[in-house]
Amino acid sequence: MRRVGHHLWLGLATAPIVGFFALPILYLIAVSLKTKDDVLNGSFWPTAPTLANWPAAFEAANVIGFIVNSVTVSLLAGLLTIALTLPSAYAVLRLKIGGQWLSDVTLSSYMAPPIVALIPLFFLLRTSGLLDTRAGLVLIYGLANVPVAFWLLTPFLRRMPLEIEQAAAIDGAGPLRILLQIVVPIIAPGIVATFIIVTVLAYNEFLFASAFTFSDATRTLPVGISLFQGDRLVNFGQMAAASLAGIAPVYLIALFMQRYLVSGLAHGAVK
Amino acid sequence: MTAFTLDALEPGAERHSARRGILAARLGRALWIAPVVFALAVTTLYPTVFLLGLAFSKSTLGKPFRGFVGVKHFATALQDPIFLSAIGRSVAYALSTSLLQLALGFLIALLFTSLLKGGRFLMSLVLLPLMTPPVMVGIAWKLIFAPAGGLLNGALINYGVISQPISFLGHPLLAWLAIAVADLWQWTPFIVILCFAALSTIPEGVREAALVDGANGWQRFWHITLPLVAAPLSSIYLLKLILSFKLFDLVYILTFGGPGFATTSAGFSIYRRAIEQFDVGRAAAETIVYALVIGLATLPVVRLHQRFERREL
Numbered sequence: 352m353r354r355v356g357h358h359l360w361l362g363l364a365t366a367p368i369v370g371f372f373a374l375p376i377l378y379l380i381a382v383s384l385k386t387k388d389d390v391l392n393g394s395f396w397p398t399a400p401t402l403a404n405w406p407a408a409f410e411a412a413n414v415i416g417f418i419v420n421s422v423t424v425s426l427l428a429g430l431l432t433i434a435l436t437l438p439s440a441y442a443v444l445r446l447k448i449g450g451q452w453l454s455d456v457t458l459s460s461y462m463a464p465p466i467v468a469l470i471p472l473f474f475l476l477r478t479s480g481l482l483d484t485r486a487g488l489v490l491i492y493g494l495a496n497v498p499v500a501f502w503l504l505t506p507f508l509r510r511m512p513l514e515i516e517q518a519a520a521i522d523g524a525g526p527l528r529i530l531l532q533i534v535v536p537i538i539a540p541g542i543v544a545t546f547i548i549v550t551v552l553a554y555n556e557f558l559f560a561s562a563f564t565f566s567d568a569t570r571t572l573p574v575g576i577s578l579f580q581g582d583r584l585v586n587f588g589q590m591a592a593a594s595l596a597g598i599a600p601v602y603l604i605a606l607f608m609q610r611y612l613v614s615g616l617a618h619g620a621v622k
Numbered sequence: 623m624t625a626f627t628l629d630a631l632e633p634g635a636e637r638h639s640a641r642r643g644i645l646a647a648r649l650g651r652a653l654w655i656a657p658v659v660f661a662l663a664v665t666t667l668y669p670t671v672f673l674l675g676l677a678f679s680k681s682t683l684g685k686p687f688r689g690f691v692g693v694k695h696f697a698t699a700l701q702d703p704i705f706l707s708a709i710g711r712s713v714a715y716a717l718s719t720s721l722l723q724l725a726l727g728f729l730i731a732l733l734f735t736s737l738l739k740g741g742r743f744l745m746s747l748v749l750l751p752l753m754t755p756p757v758m759v760g761i762a763w764k765l766i767f768a769p770a771g772g773l774l775n776g777a778l779i780n781y782g783v784i785s786q787p788i789s790f791l792g793h794p795l796l797a798w799l800a801i802a803v804a805d806l807w808q809w810t811p812f813i814v815i816l817c818f819a820a821l822s823t824i825p826e827g828v829r830e831a832a833l834v835d836g837a838n839g840w841q842r843f844w845h846i847t848l849p850l851v852a853a854p855l856s857s858i859y860l861l862k863l864i865l866s867f868k869l870f871d872l873v874y875i876l877t878f879g880g881p882g883f884a885t886t887s888a889g890f891s892i893y894r895r896a897i898e899q900f901d902v903g904r905a906a907a908e909t910i911v912y913a914l915v916i917g918l919a920t921l922p923v924v925r926l927h928q929r930f931e932r933r934e935l
Contacts, residue, residue: 364733365744372751375762375807378773382765393776435657442654449655457658460666464868464916466889467909470676470902471669474686497661526654555755557871558889562897573757577875587765594758601753609746616812617819 383591390587404588413567414593417575421554422600424488424571429550431493433542436500441530444508445516454501461498465558468495476563483565491563492553499552500545503615507541508534544615547608551601572597676906683900695907704883705891705908712888713919716866719802724859726806727813734814735821745818748811756808760875763804767791794884797877801885804872809865813858820854853930860923867916888912
């Protein structure tokens with residue numbers, strides 16, 4: 352009987368938490384289904400649900416183009432980050448190259464807010480002709496997320512049993528072959544989790560994207576949406592529809608990859 | 623075989639090739655860490671050097687480095703009350719919201735831990751706010767706080783709490799609260815996940831031993847659980863603090879720094895100075911000041927974290 356009461360209390364405590372975290376997304380969905388008049392009445396659900404905002408949003412702004420830009424840039428940047436970080440993180444941990452200082456410097460470089468790099472990177476991109484290009488964003492995100500990937504990958508590498516690598520080394524495999532053929536398959540879940548996290552970080556990024564892109568051909572979705580709200584006639588219904596369209600890809604990934612993601616984030620903290 | 627005999631004939635050659643071998647091996651080893659060193663050079667070292675250069679020179683976004691001006695930009699920045707209050711607000715905001723979110727996230731993690739299986743399901747639910755693009759988080763909360771037709775105003779009017787809609791984002795203090803709520807919605811889940819992981823490292827035996835010794839729930843929490851997770855908690859606080867100092871997107875979307883300059887964070891103020899006013903010399907000086915302030919503000923937390931870590935050893 353006491354157990355049942357205990358569980359009732361826990362359930363009562365959980366309900367408002369779940370409600371709070373679900374609220375903004377549910378409200379976005381509700382607003383995206385409201386007519387222009389309906390938006391102004393302040394109720395939660397629409398009185399006369401309509402799907403009209405969805406096609407209208409895609410017509411009013413280049414939403415599809417923004418999503419394509421965001422997805423392309425973030426996937427390529429994610430791949431770049433992993434390609435740059437994996438060998439180095441492995442070398443620091445297992446081959447004892449670079450030592451503790453490299454790991455410390457990498458992690459502490461994450462402390463500086465991105466605003467520090469904003470102006471210098473603007474000039475770098477302009478000099479190299481990469482300003483207002485998707486390639487420029489790929490390069491910036493790919494490099495900027497290296498410390499995060501380093502932080503996330505290291506615990507997975509550390510928990511990898513040393514004996515397997517030693518056995519491979521005795522069989523004559525070089526460090527690069529050991530990394531690619533033995534370590535990578537074993538820590539694949541950690542690499543997948545890290546890849547998803549840095550890709551989502553690139554997909555969500557706003558500060559650099561808003562300063563380094565000026566045309567519809569290169570703008571990413573967060574920038575596109577932020578301009579949406581700057582328009583003279585702000586249509587809340589369309590804004591909600593466009594926002595949801597931008598959130599959808601990330602939530603799909605979260606849905607299918609949740610197990611990897613939670614463990615990927617959690618291992619980083621526990622060490 | 624030939625090489626062997628040649629080496630034997632010329633003693634200097636062996637030393638030479640050995641030195642070349644060591645050099646090649648060193649180069650090979652350096653190649654492993656070259657990618658990360660390159661990334662750090664581009665995203666950290668180069669910006670720091672470049673910023674220092676800008677901060678001491680006459681510079682615009684169009685034409686940088688047009689003559690040395692000494693500490694002029696720093697003097698202007700440090701005498702500008704708007705910039706100084708932006709820094710003050712950023713520090714106060716980061717320290718307070720991070721602490722609030724740490725407390726809340728830790729409590730939720732404790733709750734989820736006691737829910738066992740259900741907790742794991744809820745964990746994937748709270749993953750969603752964390753993954754949401756901050757710009758969209760801002761838009762969702764902006765719709766909730768909107769004066770005309772916003773959810774909060776609608777609810778308050780329906781329940782008779784207020785008769786006229788309130789402009790939450792147009793009021794200096796309420797606008798900050800709105801930003802803090804959106805921030806809390808997005809980042810508390812991250813803290814929950816990290817705290818959940820930290821709590822799961824406590825061995826079951828420790829709890830059982832305390833139970834056997836007759837410790838009640840509060841005693842177990844205060845004397846067993848909390849000291850065991852103190853070190854991870856301090857590093858989680860540090861991490862959230864660092865993230866809070868980066869506050870930009872929510873300000874941009876929710877308030878654009880207003881009303882007036884009431885919610886202008888340091889990052890947002892520097893952004894406007896550089897990108898809208900093209901005054902990159904002064905923006906660079908302001909950035910350096912802000913970076914130093916962040917260093918000073920996080921130092922006590924770093925010290926605290928080190929003390930917890932040492933105690934564990």
